[in-house]
Amino acid sequence: MKKTIGILLATALAASAAFAQTGELNLYSARHYATDEALYNNFTKATGIMINRVDSDDAGILARLKAEGTASPADVILLVDAARLYRGEADGLFQPIQSKVLSDAIPANLRSTPAADGGISWFGLSTRARVIVYNKIKVKREDVDTYEKLGDPKNKGKLCIRSGSHPYNLSLFGAVAQHLGDAAAEAWLKGVVANLARPPKGGDTDQINAVASGECEIGVTNSYYLARMMRSGKPEDVAATNKVGVVFPNQQSWGTHLNIAGGAVARNAKNRDNAIKFLEYLASADAQNYFANGNNEWPAAKGLAIDNPALKAMTGNKPFKTETIPISAVGANVTKVQQMLDRVGFP
Numbered sequence: 482m483k484k485t486i487g488i489l490l491a492t493a494l495a496a497s498a499a500f501a502q503t504g505e506l507n508l509y510s511a512r513h514y515a516t517d518e519a520l521y522n523n524f525t526k527a528t529g530i531m532i533n534r535v536d537s538d539d540a541g542i543l544a545r546l547k548a549e550g551t552a553s554p555a556d557v558i559l560l561v562d563a564a565r566l567y568r569g570e571a572d573g574l575f576q577p578i579q580s581k582v583l584s585d586a587i588p589a590n591l592r593s594t595p596a597a598d599g600g601i602s603w604f605g606l607s608t609r610a611r612v613i614v615y616n617k618i619k620v621k622r623e624d625v626d627t628y629e630k631l632g633d634p635k636n637k638g639k640l641c642i643r644s645g646s647h648p649y650n651l652s653l654f655g656a657v658a659q660h661l662g663d664a665a666a667e668a669w670l671k672g673v674v675a676n677l678a679r680p681p682k683g684g685d686t687d688q689i690n691a692v693a694s695g696e697c698e699i700g701v702t703n704s705y706y707l708a709r710m711m712r713s714g715k716p717e718d719v720a721a722t723n724k725v726g727v728v729f730p731n732q733q734s735w736g737t738h739l740n741i742a743g744g745a746v747a748r749n750a751k752n753r754d755n756a757i758k759f760l761e762y763l764a765s766a767d768a769q770n771y772f773a774n775g776n777n778e779w780p781a782a783k784g785l786a787i788d789n790p791a792l793k794a795m796t797g798n799k800p801f802k803t804e805t806i807p808i809s810a811v812g813a814n815v816t817k818v819q820q821m822l823d824r825v826g827f828p
Contacts (some may be wrong), residue, residue, distance in 0.1 A: 505531045506755045509546070510559040511539045512742060516775025524762050530755050539565035539648065546574045546747065555747040556756040562648040563605075564655065566593070566743050567812025570602040575745035577602050578757055586764040586782040590807045591741055605741035605808060606763050607778035610704040610801075611653045612737065613728040614689055619698050620726075628657055628730050628738070631699070632672025640676045641688045641697035645827035646819065649685070649703055649740060654821070655814035656738045659806050663817065671825040681828050686710065693721035700725075703740065708777035708791035729801045736802035741781060742772075 508521075513536060521532045537545065539560045546553055546569070558575065560566050569575055570593055577600025583592075584601065591605035613625045620639070624630060631640060643650060658666035678697035688700035689707060707727060710718040729737040744763060746756045762768055769780035773787040780787065787793075821827075 504529070504752060504755055505533060506752055506759055507554045507556045508532050508534045508559065508759075509542045509555045509557070509747070510534055510536055511542055511561050511565075512559050514776045516771060519775070520763070520768055520771050523767070524759060527762070528755075528758065530758070532759075543569050543572070543574065547572065551749050553747060553749050554751065556750040556752045557759055558745045558747055559606075559742065560744075561742040562652060563741050563743070563808045564648050564652050564812045564815040566603045566741070566745065567809055567815070569745065570809075574748050575602045576600075576748045576750065576753075578746050578753075578760075580757055580761060582761040583764055588781070588783060590805050591739075591781050592743075592809075594807065594809050603743050603745035604760060604764070605743040605781040606760075607742045607769070607772035607776075607781050608739040608803075609742075609778050610729060610737045610739055610803070611649065612702060612704050612707065612795075613730055614692050614700045614702055614707065614725045615728065616692055616695070616698040617724065617726045622726060622728060625699055626728050626730060626732070627734065628653070629661075629669060631701070632669040632676060634672070634675070636676045636699060638676065638678055639698040640673065641678055641691040641700045642673075642681050643684060643688060643701075644681045645670075645822045650701075651815045651818055652740045652811050653701075653738050654818045655811040656804060656806065658814045658818055658821075659810050660735050660804070663821075666818075667821045667825065670821055670827055674825050674827050689725060690721055693724040704792070704795065705777040708789070708795060711791040711794065712777070727795055729796065731804075732802050735806075736804040739779075739803050739808070741808055742778065743781075 525531055539562055542558060543565065546555060577596040579600050583604050587604045593602040595601055615625050624635060630636065657669060685702035685706040688702050689710060691697050692700040711722050731737060744760050746753060750756050764782050766785060769782050769785050772778045773780055773789050777789060777791055
């Protein structure tokens with residue numbers, strides 16, 4: 482009889498534990514990549530936690546959180562730019578959390594500055610490099626091997642780039658300001674404007690195509706756009722990538738600028754434990770490999786190898802030097818960078 486009671490008790494405890502793992506999670510996401518679906522489905526299979534998702538861009542998500550206030554149902558926020566993560570933190574839209582799993586996995590420079598109690602407001606979950614592409618026939622690699630050379634007079638009339646006010650460029654410019662100082666960064670931006678082949682327009686893929694077509698000779702892009710074209714089966718994408726070279730800038734100095742996609746627990750999260758569990762899951766090796774292979778991003782977690790043919794080809798299957806400044810400092814520089822852009826007339 483005692484044995485039967487023991488079995489029933491063990492069964493009840495197991496059922497109770499399983500029930501504790503169920504529930505829901507409300508996700509506001511600026512990631513719009515089809516491969517992420519597998520991430521969400523695998524999390525639900527492993528935990529029983531159902532994900533309810535709202536999709537928008539970074540700015541739309543932050544605006545929605547402000548409008549909803551304490552009534553917001555959001556538990557987890559996923560954004561795809563360091564400056565926007567910093568802005569969400571500064572506006573009080575996230576709540577600091579303490580997680581040994583996340584702190585052990587994510588390098589300190591890829592997460593927010595700790596609060597007084599050690600809590601972290603957001604964590605980088607994947608990275609993408611801001612690289613330079615160039616016409617392999619008309620441009621020498623050594624003329625574009627640093628970000629500084631984008632503003633060198635030797636490259637006058639050669640550069641294509643998207644709007645200076647786009648978050649990807651604001652983060653790059655914020656990093657340059659952190660490395661060079663404000664005065665030198667503003668002088669550099671003035672040189673970049675002088676080197677434009679045409680007014681900024683389009684997205685990063687457009688800059689790659691502009692270099693390939695001869696509209697300009699130098700372009701700036703996030704690495705995953707180039708990797709996506711390299712893995713494409715479209716003849717026009719293959720032809721374009723064959724015409725351009727790629728540089729991971731500043732290998733002899735501070736290293737290539739990385740931007741991040743990252744996550745945070747919403748300030749008014751009703752399912753806080755599930756939210757932390759989800760972020761910890763996104764830092765796991767399996768989830769990090771989805772980021773690398775599904776959307777051509779590098780894992781943010783430490784010590785993980787990747788098996789993405791485009792990323793390997795882009796780097797010659799060798800590690801590259803990346804900047805180590807805190808990504809939170811980059812985000813903090815954005816406001817003054819925007820003022821610099823106004824002063825130098827960067828569209």
